[in-house]
Amino acid sequence: MTGISDIEAALEDVAAGRYSAVRFENGRASLVVNVAGLDIKARGQIEIAIKGKLLELDGVDKVDLVMTAEKVERRLIAIGSGKGGVGKSTLSVNLAIAMRQLGRKVGMVDADIYGPSQPRLLNCEGKRPEAEGQQLIPVANRYDVPVLSMGHLAKPGQAIAWRGPMAGKALEQLVDAHWGETEELIVDLPPGTGDVQLSMMQNHKPVGAVIISTPQDLALMDATRAVDLFGQANIPIIGMVENMAGYQCPHCGEVSDPFGSGGAEAAAKTMGMPFLGRVPLDMEIRKASDGGVPPAATDGPQGLAFREIALRLATWLDNQKPD
Secondary structure (H helix, E strand, O other), X not given: OOOHHHHHHHHHHHHOOOEEEEEEEOOEEEEEEEOOOOOHXXXXXXXXXXXXXXXXXXXXXXXXXXXXXXXXXXXXXXXXXXXXXXXXXXXXXXXXXXHHHOOOOEEEEEOOOOOXXXXXXXXXXXXXXXXXXXXXXXXXXXXXXXXXXXXXOOOOOOOOOOOHHHHHHHHHHHHOOOOOOXXXXXXXXXXXXXXXXXXXXXXXXXXXXXXXXXXXXXXXXXXXXXXXXXXXXXXOXXXXXXXXXXXXXXXXXXXXXXXXXXXXXXXXXXXXXXXEEEEOOOHHHHHHHHOOOOHHHOOOHHHHHHHHHHHHHHHHHHOOOOO
C-alpha cells in the first residue's frame, strides 16, 4: 500500500527541493510546493508533473497542491529629468542592462505613459504582456531585463490621451505586476513634475532618484525642479548624470561642447549631491538605441560610461540600510 515515503520518492523525480508538508489520508495526497522564481508557465508544468506522478501510485485518488513563494521586497529607482529631450530613457535602459551584467535582478518600468520608448530600446516592440489573474507579466527580451510599458498595451502610433487619474492607474498596473524574483526596478519617468511623478512617489515610494540633465542652463533649471520635487517627498537623490557632454568629431578627432561643459557636475556640487558621471554626445549611441541594441549590452566604448554610472548606482544601493 502506498505510504508517505512512496509519495516523497515520486516527488523527488519531479519536484526535488520544492515540496514540503506531505500528507496522505483516505486516498488524498496533499503537499506544499515552493514555486519561487518560476513563471506562470513553469508553475503550470510542475503542477501537472506532480499530479501525474502521484496519481500513478496505487491508492492515490486525489492530489491537492498549495503553491507558495516568498514575497520579494523590490526597490524602485526613479530616473527623472524635469524636462524632455535629455536622454532619460536611453540612460534608464542602459543602467538596467549594466546592472543586470553586475548580477543584479533588475526590471524596467516605462512610466512615460504618454510617450513610451522602452519597447523600441529593448527591441521588444509588438509584444503584448500576458496576465496572471489581475497582474501583468513583464515582457521578456534578449537582454534579460523584464519590462512593462504602455507601448506594449497600446497600438503602434496610438495617442494616449488620458487625464491624470487614468495615467496613475496605468502606472499602478505596471509597477504592481508579477515581477517574480526581480529585486530592483528602474523606473523611466516622463518629463516634468506632474501627475505620474506624484503617483509614483505617493503610492510606490522609490528608494532614490537619479537626475539626468544636459550641461546647458535651461536643462539644469528644470533638473533643479525635479530635485526639489523628490526632496518634498523625502526621496533621496542618488546623484546627477550629465548627458550629451562633449562631441568628438569622427573626422578630425576634435572635441567640442555644443551644449556646454560641466554644468551638471557643477550643479550637483552646488546642491550637495553626488555626481555619477557623464555620457558623451555620440552618434553611435543614437544609432544603437534606435536599432534596439543599447550600448551597455555591447563591448564597444560607448557603453563604458553607462557601466561606470551603473556601478556607482549599485554601490549606493548596497550601502543603504534596510528599513
